Amino acid sequence: MNQLLKVVQEQFKDKRAALPEFKAGDTINVHVKIKEGNKERVQQYQGVVIQRKNINTNGETFTVRKISNGVGVERIFPILSPSIDKIELVRKGSVRRARLFYLRDKAGKGARIKEDKSGMEGTEEAPKA
């Protein structure tokens, strides 16, 4: 990418650094600022990240999927959106692809994602009984 283009994108560097690292398969909790009239409140939206698009550009977005009242819901957030208050990493998932669209065709037990315990400090794998 052109160096001068990077200068313009630099202004969002702090915002990007404040976010946790996450990838497809991880479960995250997004705190979204919602405006109701003059009041502003924070709503939480928790689900599985199924893709990240246009990584490392200002236009980067990520898609979070969850099952709400038995209905699959997907929400796309621009990663630099000012309406994102913060993002919490709830659970790391171990998946073999970057886009998890296959989750749309699965439900219940089939839609589970294995937990990725590799990077966690201080936690050992539970001993097999």
Next chain:
Amino acid sequence: MSGIIGKKIGMTSIFGEDGKAIGCTVVEAGPCVVTQIKTIEKDGYKSVQLGYGEGREKNTSASVIGHCKKANTTPKKKLVEFKTFEKELNLGDQVSIADIFTEGDFVDAIGTSKGKGFQGVVKRHGFSGVGGQTHGQHNRARHAGSVGSCSFPSRVFRGLRMAGRMGNDRVKIQNLRILKIYPDKNIIVVSGAIPGANNSFVILEK
């Protein structure tokens, strides 16, 4: 009308104060050099000619080298005239972004659109084509249809839109908002798209 010459760097997006994402074009503009001052007495009209882009002496014609030498500067790749500047300018003066524009201003951007080659009427003029596969049609989905009547007028009217070369035209986009200016890096960020490929010359007018 004052203005500046620059180079299109590329596009990105930033978030505005209302929280909405704005697609924007990054332009590296100036500093330009005043290469000629035209006066009513001498040239019949008033204007200021600016030069931008370092040209190599080997690849520049002797007339341009001499022209730039009058302004005491190196040969320039692009020379453009602007009608009026708020400030009084002299030969050899430097003009940078901050002298002309401030954030929030509206500018017009002029560029040369990307060449598309020989294109049919559907892409070039927005014709709708035939629009179906039935009623015996099998080989003219993107054709223009009839170009005229019969024995009267016995000719095709001039200016009828047909297939041909598309793009590579001078295009002006009006009223683009200046979102941000980086005076030390000579960068200007303009909302929306600007015609032309990256690294092509762009004229920003106020």
